[in-house]
Amino acid sequence: MIEFRRVSKVFDGGEKKVEALKEINITVEKGDIFGVIGFSGAGKSTLIRTVNLLEYPTSGEVIVEGKDLAKMSEKDLREAKKNIGMIFQHFNLLNSKTVFDNVAMPLLLGKKKKKEIEERVNEILRFVGLEDKAMNYPNQLSGGQKQRVGIARALATNPSILLCDEATSALDPQTTKAILNLLKRINEEYKITILIITHEMEVIKEICNRVAVMEDGSVIESGNVIDIFARPRTETTRNFIRSVVRDEVPSSVYGLLNEDAYFSRIFKIDFLGLSSGQPIVSKTAKRFNVEINVLFGNITELQGIPFGNLIVEIIGNEDEIDRALQFIKNQNVKVKEVTKDGSKQRAHFKRLVGNAVHG
Amino acid sequence: MEVSKELILNALWETLYMVSISLFFGSIIGIFLGILLVVTRKGHIYENRFIFSIVNPIVNIFRSIPFIILLVAIIPFTRLMVGTSIGTTAAIVPLVLHIGPYISRLVENSLLEVDEGIIEAAKAMGATPIQIIFRFLMPEAFASLILSITTATIGLVGATAMAGAIGGGGLGDVAITYGYQRFSTITIFVTVLILVIVVQGVQSLGNIFERKIRRV
Numbered sequence A: 001m002i003e004f005r006r007v008s009k010v011f012d013g014g015e016k017k018v019e020a021l022k023e024i025n026i027t028v029e030k031g032d033i034f035g036v037i038g039f040s041g042a043g044k045s046t047l048i049r050t051v052n053l054l055e056y057p058t059s060g061e062v063i064v065e066g067k068d069l070a071k072m073s074e075k076d077l078r079e080a081k082k083n084i085g086m087i088f089q090h091f092n093l094l095n096s097k098t099v100f101d102n103v104a105m106p107l108l109l110g111k112k113k114k115k116e117i118e119e120r121v122n123e124i125l126r127f128v129g130l131e132d133k134a135m136n137y138p139n140q141l142s143g144g145q146k147q148r149v150g151i152a153r154a155l156a157t158n159p160s161i162l163l164c165d166e167a168t169s170a171l172d173p174q175t176t177k178a179i180l181n182l183l184k185r186i187n188e189e190y191k192i193t194i195l196i197i198t199h200e201m202e203v204i205k206e207i208c209n210r211v212a213v214m215e216d217g218s219v220i221e222s223g224n225v226i227d228i229f230a231r232p233r234t235e236t237t238r239n240f241i242r243s244v245v246r247d248e249v250p251s252s253v254y255g256l257l258n259e260d261a262y263f264s265r266i267f268k269i270d271f272l273g274l275s276s277g278q279p280i281v282s283k284t285a286k287r288f289n290v291e292i293n294v295l296f297g298n299i300t301e302l303q304g305i306p307f308g309n310l311i312v313e314i315i316g317n318e319d320e321i322d323r324a325l326q327f328i329k330n331q332n333v334k335v336k337e338v339t340k341d342g343s344k345q346r347a348h349f350k351r352l353v354g355n356a357v358h359g
Numbered sequence B: 001m002e003v004s005k006e007l008i009l010n011a012l013w014e015t016l017y018m019v020s021i022s023l024f025f026g027s028i029i030g031i032f033l034g035i036l037l038v039v040t041r042k043g044h045i046y047e048n049r050f051i052f053s054i055v056n057p058i059v060n061i062f063r064s065i066p067f068i069i070l071l072v073a074i075i076p077f078t079r080l081m082v083g084t085s086i087g088t089t090a091a092i093v094p095l096v097l098h099i100g101p102y103i104s105r106l107v108e109n110s111l112l113e114v115d116e117g118i119i120e121a122a123k124a125m126g127a128t129p130i131q132i133i134f135r136f137l138m139p140e141a142f143a144s145l146i147l148s149i150t151t152a153t154i155g156l157v158g159a160t161a162m163a164g165a166i167g168g169g170g171l172g173d174v175a176i177t178y179g180y181q182r183f184s185t186i187t188i189f190v191t192v193l194i195l196v197i198v199v200q201g202v203q204s205l206g207n208i209f210e211r212k213i214r215r216v
């Protein structure tokens, strides 16, 4: 568990002071994969670095597993750091040493026995899938493999906390996914609490259960990932969510709006959870005398729960549409009519975009 | 009058003797001061304004004194150290004082080249400052240090040529006394040729080591 209690940090560079952290209060519970997201310069790195005191808070306390590291002696602090692994954006591996020796380093510093080191390093290399690279040097590895070495090194001393500073920001999307999966496995199999900072919402979406959004040195929003995604309170958060789940109504949809003789109205349904989305559409279509076209869809998964929105066109007579709408609203989803007036060229467009559902 | 083969060989031996002994002591001093210059600077693991602001100017002073002047200026100190102020052994004292500070700057540069992220990682895993220096900084800078020592060695070969001024002997001395003062072109040619070969040999050796360490 990590508790940030009114943590502030001021960088005093002579004439210009930078308030990198302003009274941060957050708690990372045991077993969390806690994400901190924010733009560059928001103070994320400074925040994570206060956990293992690479940066000392100017005021406030960071309590790690019940202890305030800032109050410890140098010796106790070094011991406490063995319980906190850390991985970095640029991996920070020793290029002059083999993969094996890199991973062995924290154990060597702790003056462990040779045999013990060998066993532990081999075990952890197997876990990250690099047992055949033990004798290679870092510059012979891909970015993803280097980060695996970084992870193995961080886990060598069996920490209860893993800090990840932009751990996937230097990696391509596919490698990012693989590394995130590995982090998830670490969280589940070793019960390690993970604090991960990133500027990519994808990372939060993929593995975090809790999130804090940082802006300009402050936490502007924090909570369960699902709650934050479902009810973002700030524009910054909404923008981050939009980077992984498209939210705007595509302009082509506006082109379909019409005021023709027979009724067709367009709605955006935001949903979260299993009972929503596609099942609602088909249930509604079955139960009422309406035709429903899915014009657009953005669906993703948050901790195994579908999340996203569908833009649907409901065609039928006025009463029937109203009743269908009422039914949908009762399903615990957010429904909004798409109303902004567009041109009247509806008919031919409709079938073209009709089935564009993508996640 | 021509010089004998024995004379040249003897001079080569004197040069190598002066270079290797002063390189040995110069490296010890240089590496120590170089490390000190790095770790005591602002924001580093042993930040210490006091030590830094003493070591840094001292190194600068020694770096700015021309070797031929240093040679003469420290004669009393040389006598104190080795009991004599003339001869090959006496030349080693000024050579060490000349090359030590030079090596310290080269070492400083090599160590500063090491990515700061390495130190971050070391601190994060709870390394002591001594461990950071010897388990992280030095190994990472090793290839670069080899090149630095190579450069210093070649500088030393050049400096030994001036050691003749205090009777230090060596190839440079032969070239000056027999070649310049007695107009023997062939002596100049032979000694210079040998110096060139020595310098080339040192540089090649340094490069080979460096490449081996960097594995390129």
Ligand SMILES: Nc1ncnc2c1ncn2[C@@H]1O[C@H](COP(=O)(O)OP(=O)(O)O)[C@@H](O)[C@H]1O
Pocket (backbone or CB within 6 Å): A011, A012, A013, A018, A019, A020, A038, A039, A040, A041, A042, A043, A044, A045, A046, A047
């Ligand atoms: N060592 C430092 N000295 C001075 N200013 C710093 C230092 N480290 C970070 N800052 C400043 O603090 C702010 C937050 O930086 P950082 O925590 O790195 O942000 P992020 O990781 O979110 O991009 C920035 O304005 C940055 O310039």
Ligand SMILES: [Mg+2]
Pocket (backbone or CB within 6 Å): A044, A045, A046, A166
């Ligand atoms: Mg950062």
